[in-house]
Amino acid sequence: MQRTERLFALAEYLRGRRTGVTAETLAERFGVTIRTIYRDLDSLRDASMPVAAERGRGGGYALDRSYSLPPVNFTAREAALLVALGRFAIDMRLLPFTGTLESALDKVRSALSTSAQRELLDRLKELSFLGVPSLPSKASVRAAIERAWFEQQVLRITYVDGNFLETTREVRILSVVMDRHETRLDTQDVKGGERRPYRLDRIIQAEVVRPFEP
Known part of the structure; x- marks a missing residue:
């Protein structure tokens, strides 16, 4: 099995489970070393898949249960406020999680129709926040x-x-x-x-x- 094929298979295997699975079990299932599984899990995380290690009975590696979200319909008013607040948090450097926030804001915008996106841009021009930004970080x-x-x-x-x-x-x-x-x-x-x-x-x-x- 090629690595790309294995990564897709690993993602689907984790998606289909309700409980965690150990690295040893994954290595045995896919016929690779534990070190290779750790690298594969890191690759899935780099691709923004929320793979987490769960502790305790039934623990192991698992996808966050909130990974597959149901469709959400935003009005232009709701989207404008979410995007404006998100942009404020990014511009003020309040959050260390800027990459995830920017990705979420892009999804809010993309969920809107063309006319709603135009209305969103108009509303954003009329809404501003002022403040002292936090100090920059790498x-x-x-x-x-x-x-x-x-x-x-x-x-x-x-x-x-x-x-x-x-x-x-x-x-x-x-x-x-x-x-x-x-x-x-x-x-x-x-x-x-x-x-x-x-x-x-x-x-x-x-x-x-x-x-x-x-």
Whole structure:
């Protein structure tokens, strides 16, 4: 089985299950190594498929149950407000999840008819928000944070504090706090259990390292 064919088969297999499946089981089913399965799962995530690791009995890898959503019909009024608020969040750099938000806004627009899209553009011209944007952050850092947050993975970050001291830690994200001028991650250190906030703009590197295991 070619890799592209295997990726499609893997996606459909996960879509058809109600419970998680272990990497070992997937490797046996598709006749590949566990390392290959991990690479395949990463490829599905890179293609925006919400593959998450579930813990406990019946756990393993599974697609988020909200992956297949029913059709939603927006009026131009509803879509205009959603798009305007989404654009405000992106422009103010409030969210680390900008890629997912932009994708969602594109889907809201594409769901509208041509006339409704024209009305949407007219309404957006009449609606504006003012504020002080949060400090900028790296796109690669935001992408790693988004994956770690939604998939409950351990995140390794390199952080520069107010004294310009650089440290590297492995943490799990407990919550994301968005203030007027900065976005903070409320985290727990994986090794020591210490709880500590980190400013998003001071994280210079971030990567997902493994699923979180309590």
